[in-house]
Amino acid sequence: MAPGSASSPSPSFPASRPWAAVGAMAAAAAAGPSPGSGPGDSPEGPEGEAPERRRKAHGMLKLYYGLSEGEAAGRPAGPDPLDPTDLNGAHFDPEVYLDKLRRECPLAQLMDSETDMVRQIRALDSDMQTLVYENYNKFISATDTIRKMKNDFRKMEDEMDRLATNMAVITDFSARISATLQDRHERITKLAGVHALLRKLQFLFELPSRLTKCVELGAYGQAVRYQGRAQAVLQQYQHLPSFRAIQDDCQVITARLAQQLRQRFREGGSGAPEQAECVELLLALGEPAEELCEEFLAHARGRLEEELRSLEAELGPSPPAPDVLEFTDHGGSGFVGGLCQVAAAYQELFAAQGPAGAERLAAFARELGSRYFALVERRLAQEAAFLGCLTDVRQALAAPRVAGKEGPGLAELLANVASSILSHIKASLAAVHLFTAKEVSFSNKPYFRGEFCSQGVREGLIVGFIRSMCHTAQSFCDSPGEKGGATPPALLLLLSRLCLDYETATISYILTLTDEQFLVQDQFPVTPVSTLCAEARETARRLLTHYVKVQGLVISQMLRKSVETRDWLSTLEPRNVRAVMKRVVEDTTAIDVQVGLLYEEGVRKAQSSDSSKRTFSVYSSSRQQGRYAPSYTPSAPMDTNLLSNIQKLFSERIDVFSPVEFNKVSVLTGIIKISLKTLLECVRLRTFGRFGLQQVQVDCHFLQLYLWRFVADEELVHLLLDEVVASAALRCPDPVPMEPSVVEVICERG
């Protein structure tokens, strides 16, 4: 046991805390048996500060050895660091500890703890010694190293000194050399300057001849470069006569050069890039940019216009127009390429011109571009000129009409029209199909694969065509004239049949064809066939209805004029059927033939077997008599109205301008209905004399004889004609009807 070591621990060998504590405890234990003695007090003071210092050093060591604070803190068992009885605690108080031991423990335990403590102290001592030895060795070797370094540094210092002196010597020498070379160097510089000047002068003197040579050789670029170099100098020294002469010479040559350049530029035989070069050179020669730019554009215009002309010639009036693709290609490479080149060159050359120049270029490009587009549009219009086909039809239709053989040609004409339209469609499909051909470079782009096929071709071209056909056809229906003169009725009929055919077959055929050719594969919504068919049917129906209206109107007008212009009060007794009625029957027959060429017969209402005309006419005229008979008797003035009213109650209402069906009978019925209704209304607006009434009677009977066979329900004709006669009778102050037999005789004679 060495209490001295414990009481005065060396700061250079910091000990671990438990060991210090034990040491302190040991000291206390050693002094323990004599409590309250003086030496017991003396270690109190240093012992109070020692833990503070030790802990600090200990912390530093721990830091050095990389031990974490927690690891160290984990080891001490005492939960309360402030416990003064904890041997390893920071606030260990040996007095308190001893007191506690003495007070609490029996002797045996005291003895045990004493031996235990002694053992611990011993172990700690040996530990300390090993530590001291180890650290001492390390310290020794460190000291050696430091000493060695000191020696090395001293050697290095000597060498550095030597280097410094050498450098000083070199500097000295260098200064001396430059001093000796000074004036020689100046002379050389001067000589070099003179030499350069002389060379420049020589260049200047030689300039005219060089320029001439260049011009002769055609090396305009070189010449312009020379001229550019000499220009400024000559300008500066032009007051010296010799220089003046050179300058004059140069100017002459330059002028010639410029002229030659201009000529070359104007000749324009060479392509755009060479021209651009010319312009560049001219610009470098200081020619006015404004003028050049005008000239340049004019020149370019000439060339591009030539391109346009050639395109136009291709487009030409001659029918064998080249393929669209070819045309576009030609236009694209020739014109558009040229325009691009011009634009690029212009921008490069006249960039200095600023916005005004750009403006000029833009205007130029705009004008030519628009002309080009106009051409392309015309070309495409040619391609899409389906409507032209309709015009052809119309002309074709008008022609035979003029020739007076309208009838027989109609069905043929229809076939012609249908086939020509179809072939047109096929041709254009084929033309468009080229765009998707494998060998065309852009056909692989997704646009051409998908959208082009479905939207462009199917929707835009085919559906668009069918729609526009329907639309054009419908536009004939509501032409502003409405007088029937605007559109020949036969055309209406023909178009109607055409549309109907489209509805039944052609549309689906065309669409199938398109779908097959273009393999429409994308998901864009497409117009279904049924919609188009419905549209076509609607168009056909409207056209036919319009046809009925127009034809009905023609006959109506005839009847109307005949009723309105006649003085019915003062007519003579009828001897003949009026010519108008014959004309009406003739026209109706003609219409019947015309419609029969294109439309099927249709169904008639079942007639009362083999009813001859005669029986009907007798029947109806007897009924007529019955109807206006009451007007003979003054006692029953209202009977006429009453009778007709009762009769109407039982007959169906006649819808005059009702829509027609697609057959001949229906069409004819429509026309006759319209005509007779007009006759009725006109009659009601007139006042008839006795013979006037009789004339109407005769006329109506005549119509009855000939019109019944055209209509679906002959009863309809009878009804309307009865109505006409009845109205005439009502409008007559002296209604004396003609004997039916006489009427018949007259009609048969007429």
Next chain:
Amino acid sequence: MEDDAPVIYGLEFQIHIIDFDDENNIINKNVLLHQAGEIWHISASPADRGVLATCYNRTCCPVLDSFVALGKSAAQLLKALATPSDSKVLTCAAVWRMPKELESGTHESPDDSSSAAQTLELLCHLDNTAHSNMACVVWEPMGDGKKIISLADNHILLWDLQESSSQAVLASSASLEGKGQLKFTSGRWSPHHNCTQVATANDTTLRGWDTRSMSQIYCIENAHGQLVRDLDFNPNKQYYLASCGDDCKVKFWDTRNVTEPVKTLEEHSHWVWNVRYNHSHDQLVLTGSSDSRVILSNMVSISSEPFGHLVDDDDISDQEDHRSEEKSKEPLQDNVIATYEEHEDSVYAVDWSSADPWLFASLSYDGRLVINRVPRALKYHILL
């Protein structure tokens, strides 16, 4: 409610004054004899409800007057007209006054009227020595009943009625020049512009005239594909007028831009003889046609109330109310409200009641007069 300005219709030689009692649904008829001849057009004075003007056919036959004086019934007169074959039909126009007791609106039982037909008192002839065929007479709509316009062949004649309508003086006239026989078929006096405009129809053309200078102010060539039968001015929108014709169409025009109709209706299947705007709710348009139908259309989009009756926001206190209001105020579409098929023959005249805006009458060839009301639902939609 009584129908003050009576629905009148002319059947040869008689004028029937129909009183319709709305509350009891009773129709009373008074028959007036029109001595002069067959009536083709009739119009009542706007100022004096006892005065009316007619266009009538007169055959040059001396027997006529005497028969008329005897007070025979229409059918007998018809028979009396069995005149020599050299007779000529002339259409004249005259202004008449109804007997006082009818004018007052009180009337006896319907049976009496048929037995004792009264005659009209002739006020004056619209003297027609120069012009023979009077197609139409129209009163100045707003004035004191002193101005009247008649259309004769290709002439427009403006008459001034003198004191108590005893004499008509031709104030001014204009005529239509052109090739062919031009003939006015119909005319209307515009209630706008201080009653200085008249529109006429001849053949397919509509023309507007200024009554001060008697000069043409606009002309709609080819207004219809065929003959224009009738026209009417929108009572609330000064430049709008409707026309109808033999092309089965009804067209609405803005007279400031006559190249295109504002709207076209194609509902009828035969000639449209008559078109009438409702006097107060101009979206209601009535048309009569020789397809024996009367069609009531709702032309909201070109009416003076395209968005319905405008209600001030202040009036609506409750927010809730406001919302429901808005919902119900969704603009109506132009459509046909109703087609009336009660007539068995061509309908030649339709008109609105001047007293009750929801009542109208139509008259057909067979002499049937039908009085109808605007459907209740629509009425409330317009009003509320």
